[in-house]
Amino acid sequence: MTQKTILSEMPNGTGRVQRQVVLPFLKSVEISFQSIKVRFFRSLITTMSLVLAVSFLSFINVSNDIANGMLATHDPDLRQSLIRSGYDIGAQDISVGSSAKQRWIVILSLLVCVVGIVNAQLMAVTERFREIGTMKCLGALDRFILRLFVLEAGMQGLAGAGIGALAGALFSLINAWLHFGTAAVRSISIANLLISIGIATGVGCLLSLLGVFYPALVAARMQPVEAMRVEH
Secondary structure, eight states: OEEEEEEEEOTTSOEEEEEEEEOOHHHHHHHHHHHHHHTHHHHHHHHHHHHHHHHHHHHHHHHHHHHHHHHHTTOHHHHHHHHHTTOOOOSSOOOOOOOHHHHHHHHHHHHHHHHHHHHHHHHHHHHTHHHHHHHHHTTOOHHHHHHHHHHHHHHHHHHHHHHHHHHHHHHHHHHHHHHHOHHHHHHSOHHHHHHHHHHHHHHHHHHHHHHHHHHHHHHHTOOHHHHHHOOO
């Protein structure tokens, strides 16, 4: 641990030197990781909702990348296969995108995911009243409590979004292979595939952080006396 010297002015104008113990950032990461381990199954449920939403987003994006790769080959057989599969492709179209229906379904699934994360984090705050009160009685500042919850959400978000993005991409590749054969899988651009996976992962992490923001503020602004007084 490190120490930080603080010089505060007294009412009579004299200065008083105080010592404030500041935990290193890596120690905060360790505490957050241990908290996730203790509440593993609750964290797993929260993460699974994120995995499902992100995997759907990744599936749609990678499927469009595969379709665009097939069109880029200028193979009329692959083009007809896409049309038979339901893609709305005109005679002069050289690329496809998500339909309005797909976009709305993705947005709704992501919104449901955020609501689920907020609800789970609020329940986590309720369960940890005494823990938060104890840390505050020991001198933990509001920003330290806020940092712990944000780190926990960041870890869950990175793990859930990463797994979901990879799972969605894998299912999309398998679906393309079953419907169009190996030519469809070979036609996809690796760069576009990685970009789609990265976008889905980034969106998942952002959703996780947005979902924890309000519960983290509730925990950070909690009064130590009120938190210690709560009976479970």
